Amino acid sequence: MKKLRKILRILLFGFVGLCFVSLVWDKADRTLAVREKVFDQESVQYPIRKSDVTLYTDGQEFYDRLLDDIANAKQYIHISFFSIADDTVSHRFEELLKKKSKEGVEVYYAVDRLGGVLLKEQDKQALLKAGVHFTYYNKLDFPYFFSSLEHRNHKRISVIDGTIGYAGGFNIGKKYLGKNEKLGSWRDYHLRIQGEGVQDLEQEFELDWVKNDRETVWKTHTSTEKGTTELRFKAYSGKDLAYDYANLFHQAQKSITILSPYFIPNNKVIWHALIDAEKRGVEINILWSPESDAPLVKQAAYPYIRKALKHGMHVYGYRDGILHGKVLVIDERVAMVGSANLDSRSIHLNKELNCYIYDTAFIKQVLNKKVHEDFQRSQQIHSPYVNNLPLQEKLKERLAKLVEYYL
Numbered sequence: 001m002k003k004l005r006k007i008l009r010i011l012l013f014g015f016v017g018l019c020f021v022s023l024v025w026d027k028a029d030r031t032l033a034v035r036e037k038v039f040d041q042e043s044v045q046y047p048i049r050k051s052d053v054t055l056y057t058d059g060q061e062f063y064d065r066l067l068d069d070i071a072n073a074k075q076y077i078h079i080s081f082f083s084i085a086d087d088t089v090s091h092r093f094e095e096l097l098k099k100k101s102k103e104g105v106e107v108y109y110a111v112d113r114l115g116g117v118l119l120k121e122q123d124k125q126a127l128l129k130a131g132v133h134f135t136y137y138n139k140l141d142f143p144y145f146f147s148s149l150e151h152r153n154h155k156r157i158s159v160i161d162g163t164i165g166y167a168g169g170f171n172i173g174k175k176y177l178g179k180n181e182k183l184g185s186w187r188d189y190h191l192r193i194q195g196e197g198v199q200d201l202e203q204e205f206e207l208d209w210v211k212n213d214r215e216t217v218w219k220t221h222t223s224t225e226k227g228t229t230e231l232r233f234k235a236y237s238g239k240d241l242a243y244d245y246a247n248l249f250h251q252a253q254k255s256i257t258i259l260s261p262y263f264i265p266n267n268k269v270i271w272h273a274l275i276d277a278e279k280r281g282v283e284i285n286i287l288w289s290p291e292s293d294a295p296l297v298k299q300a301a302y303p304y305i306r307k308a309l310k311h312g313m314h315v316y317g318y319r320d321g322i323l324h325g326k327v328l329v330i331d332e333r334v335a336m337v338g339s340a341n342l343d344s345r346s347i348h349l350n351k352e353l354n355c356y357i358y359d360t361a362f363i364k365q366v367l368n369k370k371v372h373e374d375f376q377r378s379q380q381i382h383s384p385y386v387n388n389l390p391l392q393e394k395l396k397e398r399l400a401k402l403v404e405y406y407l
């Protein structure tokens with residue numbers, strides 16, 4: 001008994017000591033990283049381009065098209081995703097990349113280091129053996145361990161032969177097909193681009209690749225043909241996103257529509273612009289996904305839903321499984337489809353890539369139809385929903401508040 005007590009005491013002291021060292025390291029690491037601007041990177045705003053755009057909201061249709069484009073690649077494939085699963089969908093995807101590489105197509109494939117945690121070492125080695133150029137983005141770094149852990153590359157970029165590009169919200173995995181029993185159906189927003197806009201996706205891919213791998217990327221020439229839809233890509237690195245969104249909200253005259261799986265906008269610039277718009281009579285509709293595959297994000301949204309309702313905004317909760325699209329629509333004049341959630345990580349920490357669309361016809365005839373469907377599948381949230389929470393939800397909300405910066 002005495003011996004057991006002694007072991008428990010040692011374990012307890014060890015645990016407390018480890019927590020103390022971690023806290024001190026965490027604080028020093030973050031302070032130094034901010035002072036030395038270790039993770040600072042300028043945002044990149046690409047020119048307005050004219051391209052042909054197709055919107056994908058269904059996982060099966062998206063994968064069918066992406067895999068078909070990859071299968072038809074003749075020269076090179078540049079692909080990066082935030083996350084990759086270890087399941088039938090990811091295996092089929094990786095088998096195809098290996099096949100194309102063996103055929104002589106130059107394949108560059110990257111995944112965020114944390115988002116790619118499920119990729120097995122043996123699968124990675126098999127990709128390399130087949131000649132695929134593979135790298136992880138944002139690897140963990142010493143001594144900035146904690147800071148490097150929180151800065152993720154959340155972009156999704158695909159470029160095939162410099163003529164076809166993709167950007168949006170899907171990742172690679174079975175759950176995006178909506179066939180995961182627990183998660184239910186899955187709704188996302190992802191764009192397929194053809195025409196001159198592809199060169200900016202390629203440029204952005206190259207910037208990330210060279211920064212993480214130092215190897216130059218093989219490519220020939222990208223498409224400069226003009227399509228019909230005016231768009232602009234913008235890449236963020238933990239700053240400027242709030243200012244860009246605020247600018248859009250300030251320009252709104254009639255309506256602001258926001259779709260985001262997570263609703264954790266802990267940012268004064270964004271709130272100031274939204275409240276200001278609401279006071280000008282702009283109708284603000286926010287659609288968020290109460291169901292999620294990430295812990296505490298639901299509860300972290302409650303304070304912001306209360307705030308939105310208090311200021312007369314309309315909030316809706318998606319009811320048909322998971323809504324994972326990241327979309328803004330301002331007055332049917334400007335829209336955004338991208339990788340950035342309206343959450344703290346996207347506003348303050350992640351590298352993101354958004355596509356801004358300035359084509360009223362596309363917004364009205366294509367995007368808004370899908371957005372309208374999503375509102376039809378939702379339920380409006382009123383104050384009692386967030387004010388009369390069960391005790392367990394209240395406790396989780398408290399816990400979520402403590403960590404919301406990282407959600």
Ligand SMILES: O=P(O)(O)OC[C@H](O)CO
Pocket residue numbers: 082083152154171294339341345346350407
């Ligand atoms: O669900 P995702 O792919 O938008 O990723 C969410 C993670 O919290 C990264 O910000």
